Amino acid sequence: MIRFENDYAEGAHRRILERLLETNEEQTPGYGTDKHCEKARTYIRKACDAADADVHFLVGGTQTNTTIIASILRPHQGALSATTGHIAVHETGAIEAIGHKVLTLPSEDGKIQAEQVKALVEAHWSDAAHEHTVQPGLVYISHPTENGTTYSKAELEALSLVCRECGLPLFMDGARLGYGLASQGSDLSLADIARLCDVFYIGGTKVGALFGEAVVIVNDALKKDFRYFIKQRGGMLAKGRLLGIQFETLFEDGLYEEISAYAVELAMEIRAAFTAKGYSLRYDSTTNQQFPILPDAVLAKLGKTYSYSFWEKYDDTHSVVRFCTSWATKKENVDRLIGDIKRL
Template sequence: MLHFDCDYMEGAHPEVMRRLAETNLEQSAGYGCDPHTEHARELIRQACGVPQAEVHFLVGGTQTNATVIDGLLRRHEGVLAADSGHINVHEAGAIEASGHKVLVLPGDEGKVRARDVEHYIDSFYRDETWPHMVAPGMLYISHPTEFGTLYSLEELEALHRVCRSRSIALYLDGARLGYGLAADGNTVTLRDIARLCDVFYIGGTKVGTLFGEAVVITRPELMPHFFTLVKQHGALLAKGRLLGVQFETLFTDNLYLRIARQA
């Protein structure tokens, strides 16, 4: 039997551990209000080419998905996702627990097709009984997918166009994003993702950190009180510097992609 594992098997990259040890006795404000976390935010903004983006640090992937999706949706809305999508299969109903339904689309080896999103939304609003149903309020994708497949730039651009034309948010789960960016045949860059997605996250737990995911909100007006929502979801780490130092390290000297290329 073959097992395709990830960084869950080990602790963290030695450079991350070194920086955590070096900064261990520094005294700074909590909840991410420290110089290391702010520097990490700026490094990520620069890497993404989106100076206006908000960057928030959470601890784990399911926690991040549940918080972001709850923030993007109104109470009567659900999230479109591939039938194999992580939020639909392997997150123990975390999305539904917040009162939002996962609206399932047929996946093409894990990928969502733009025409299926378009068809779902248009068919929904052609139904005279739509006010009685859960409305599609956003689209969830991941890169790579649960099948390990990659979105091409053209496919991501098509999803972006459909989401904008139908006024729903596009959210990309980046738990394994580093692997996708570094993979042979990948045609999507981090800047492409920042340009085309309304919200995405850069996974650290699977790519070199002890824990941590960096949420990048390229359209902050969609979630104006996200910090408070993170707190409400129990996802705000009091010693936020521990996240900041790790991502500061990952985005120094291109460490994030250097690690991912070895995956």
């Protein structure tokens, strides 16, 4: 079975494993206070053009979302999110488990627009009994979204402006951020994101690392006491250096961008193969996840050799599925898949 079902099927980029081996016997202090973490922070601040940002390293996505949101909201506030947002559907109620409602905004493509945020905020405050309802407290977006779509610079600027007008921190879940930055046609840089968001994270788990997410807190007001939150929510790795070493490797000379671009390129080839064959796409993704709408018979056939994720039933005879590439995807496997698509 050749796996295209997700972007975390392999271990880590070889250079990361090598670096772990090289540094294995070094003795370092714990909990993210070592020199590897410090170097990684420096590289990331530079990549983000955000010299004053706080950078922290956590282990996984759900944990990172929970920790950041816990650190921002007061108990009567909720997080705005697209109905399809990861925090709204796929974290077993982790946000509710820390006491907060996810205030969902309808979305066809996984993105939310500035006007939606504005409308919800205005509706809240114009309600005479607003204290009977959850107060909007922050805006959560994912980039790329769970559907592979991305925000344009203009869209993110509009969102950021509304958030600042409304006093709502803007938080970007960047579990797949590399693939968003490498998205074909994307005009958003890391520096733009750091300028427009209040806090975001740079995903490592799906982009070359064994695991790990780098949180970048740009807004000074959100920096205070964040290490307490990491510890309380179980994210403070004793051997914090493991995260430092990985992000050091990814950001010291552009590895993160390079392997992201590679994965997106392969994904676009798969996309082209499906569309050339006349199949439609459920979402217009220009990132590493592709969502073709395929006849169930075709899926059965492809499924003998390739694994994919089932997304949803489209109609009685078609399904939407997900094919993912990643930094680890082998070119020859993509070629073989494309050949098989052509021969369908």
